[in-house]
Amino acid sequence: MLAETLRLAVQAIFRNALRSALTMLGIVIGVASVIAMVTVGRGSTEQVASDVRKLGTNVAIVVPGQGAMRGGPHVGTAPMFTLRINDAVEAGVAAVAVSAPISQTRERAIFGSANRMTEVVGTDNRYFEAARWQVAAGRLFEEGEVRAGRTLCILGETLRQALFGSGDPVGATIRIGALSCRVIGLLRSKGASTFGADQDDFVILPLAAFQRRIAGNSDVQTLYVSIREGAAVDAAREEITRLMRELRRIGPGEDDDFEVLDTRQFATMLTGITGILTGLLSAVAAVSLLVGGIGIMNIMLVSVTERTREIGIRLAIGAQARDVLAQFLIEAIILSMLGGVVGILAGLGLGLAGARMLSVPFAPDPLTVLVSFGFSALVGIIFGFFPARRAARMDPIEALRHE
Amino acid sequence: MAEPPVIVLERISRVYGTGEIAVRALDGIDLTVRAGEFIAIMGPSGSGKSTAMNVIGCLDTPSSGNYRFMGVEVAGLTRDQRALLRRHYIGFVFQGYNLLPRTSALQNVELPLIYRGRGRAERQKAALEALARVGLESRAAHDPGRLSGGQQQRVAIARALVGAPKIMLADEPTGNLDTRTSVEIMEMLRGLNREGGLTIVMVTHEPDMARYADRLIWMVDGRIARDEPTPGIA
Structure with missing residues (x-):
């Protein structure tokens, strides 16, 4: 029975191939854009990670002034360092x-x-x-x-x-x-x-x-x-800070006139960027899946109306409400999952092109692919349900009379 | 002991709407159909023929009265339970054939068996047999669009037969056909009744077609005006 329903749904979809393709477009675009963006985003993140690795995992940078990483005004009034300070840090901090x-x-x-x-x-x-x-x-x-x-x-x-x-x-x-x-x-x-x-x-x-x-x-x-392998970066930073305050003769209660930055701060900054990106992506995905879902609902409603007589025949020869519901629901789900698959393929293609263009690694995320697929199926269920229920609730007598 | 009647209608009424505008399509009908009967229902339009067929076919429920189908009280059944009755015991033939378009004759005939959960091989075998009974096995692969009206109605009859129903309900089965083809179809129905023992209830407005049945029910204004044997074919 399920096999029959599936076959029927696929038949119905391919009978109106062009219309089905246009219907899927919303889902295709939504899923493709998400997959492409996540792929490129992950590629960039991987690139950053590898850059940070190249930088050395245990690297810290000491700069004069405060707020260099926060994009605040770089305080130009803080005095520069000297070779003597550099050598003192190297000699005076065991972890360095x-x-x-x-x-x-x-x-x-x-x-x-x-x-x-x-x-x-x-x-x-x-x-x-x-x-x-x-x-x-x-x-x-x-x-x-x-x-x-x-x-x-x-x-x-x-x-x-x-x-x-x-x-x-x-x-x-x-x-x-x-x-x-x-x-x-x-x-x-x-x-x-x-x-x-x-x-x-x-x-x-x-x-x-x-x-x-x-x-x-x-x-x-x-x-x-460069901090020694195995040494605690935090402890090293603290020690560098203490020594620097001494060398720069900063009294207790006075602010540092320098800053010690380590690679984790780059990582934190990147995490922030990734978070913003993820938020934007979710919004794009939600909107496009919503639009795609409404498109599917619209076409399914048209399809149900067009096939009123067919529904009447099926009901008359003994289909129960759930048989008709399943038929149209499965059709909607297959339609949207097909859209999901096409979207995933298109997204991976775009992601590959984007990664090439930005010369970052091609890093598709299996989880995103899976979730996109799941969501497209979910869209089919949600937006296919209403038209399918309308079909299932038809009165067989009226449906048979429908021209 | 004799088999219980297939259909027993007792004081069946069907009222559409309420109050002043209520329309009484059936007004206290009593009718018993026994296994093996071939009944024609006639009457002017608006006399309640179609409503009676819908009630008998479990597509509609009476507003009042008792309807026992094979001993089961239909009035209290849910929509889905009535669907099960239709699925297992009733074959429909319509005036407009009502075949699925762009679907082969064979697949059309298979349809009722799909809802009975039969496997593909079994369905195809049964559908081919049913098509053979109406003389259309050679057209199994044809879509309805490539068949004549008479052929389409024969496919519809095969579809009604494929599940070996207790009763066939035919609603103006020759309404869209020319006289010669109508006679072919009626001969076929009578053959199924005589040789196959199939119980048939048919609505028609053509007296010539009603003669093929054994018993004629004449309806007027939602009531049964006459219930008599047909004169038979000349």
């Missing part, structure tokens, strides 16, 4: 493996007729260790070169491509603003970060060279801290 001093600015890098505005970073070899940069060609700095502040530089992949194409930059001399420096190394590419920033678009000089020849001061803007 390495602390790299960083200063940076934007400047034009020039080689021959090629040039590019890029990030110019002054630091030392500790940065490569803390941020897990690997050498693709050439070498890193030597101890003496850092101390002496030699005008040597190491390129990121993006800048290499801008200045040298696919050529070998090692040994060439480029200009950074007015400063000439010899390229001694090239770093392996890390690719774009989550926020779309190109992580490879930079040139690195020894800190002393940067301070003297480019910045004209002895400031350190950021401490890039």
Whole structure:
């Protein structure tokens, strides 16, 4: 009996193939958009996660001022750090493996007729260790070169491509603003970060060279801290904060004039974004499924009216109300589930295209796919019920008289 | 002991509407139909023929009176219980054939068996047999749209027969057919009655068709005016 009802429903759907397709469209669009967005969203999240991993799971960044991550006004009045503070943090906090001093600015890098505005970073070899940069060609700095502040530089992949194409930059001399420096190394590419920033678009000089020849001061803007494997990040942050307050001579009750940020704060921020996205998606899904459901109800009502005579015949030869109810309800459910399946396929296709376009991983969520399918079936049940009940309640005598 | 009558109507009334505008379509009908009878109901339009058929066919319930179908009191049954009676014991033939469009003759004939929960193979076998009884086994795969009126009515008869009903109710079965085809259909019904022992109640407005029955009920104004044997076929 159930097999018969299913067969009947499928027959009815394919008899009016075009109308059925148009009816499903609402559900298709709703499900497809949700699947596509979730897929791309998850891809981005995975990208972020992998970026954070690249950043190092146990990384903290110390910056002057407060509110840098909250998007508040970056307090420019807080004094910068110095190399001495950096080294004191590295030496004075047991949980800190390495602390790299960083200063940076934007400047034009020039080689021959090629040039590019890029990030110019002054630091030392500790940065490569803390941020897990690997050498693709050439070498890193030597101890003496850092101390002496030699005008040597190491390129990121993006800048290499801008200045040298696919050529070998090692040994060439480029200009950074007015400063000439010899390229001694090239770093392996890390690719774009989550926020779309190109992580490879930079040139690195020894800190002393940067301070003297480019910045004209002895400031350190950021401490890039790598925390030892197994050490508690929270405890390390507290210890860094305590030491920093001491070094910066901040009295009890005074606010910090610096901030210690760790990767979890990035994660928190991302979670927030994901939450907003999920909310929006739910709204889109709800509205489109509602619209799709109303479409199905509408067509099912038309179908019931059109087939009044058929219903009369079925009732006359012995169909009970529930037989007729099941027939039309199952038809509505199959229609909406079919819409769900088409939507899922379309959504996965769109998601794949979107992931390609944004160069994030293709990460479909099996749960979302399942839930979408379930919801489309549910829409069929809810919006198919009213037309089906109308069919089931028909008076066989009147239905048989229907022209 | 004789089999109980298939149908016993006692003082059956059917009133539509209430109060001043109430219409009394059936006004105290008494009628007994025994197994193997072939009855024709005639009467002017509005005399209550169709209402009587609907009540007998358990499609409608009387407003008052008793109706026993095979010994079961129908008046107190629910809609779904009446559907079960129709499903198992009653075959319908309509004036307008009422076959499902775009559905083969075979599938149309199978329909009642679907609601009896029979398996596909069994259904097809029974449906082919029923089509053979009306001489249409060669048209099993045809849609109603490709069959003549007479052929469509024969498919409808096969559909009514397929479940081996206790009674066949035919509502103006020849109303849409020309005389020659009408005679074919009536010959067939009479054959089913005589040879198959099928009980038939038929509504018609054509005296020539009523002659094929054994007993004629003449209705006027919701009442049975005459109940007599038919003159038979000349």
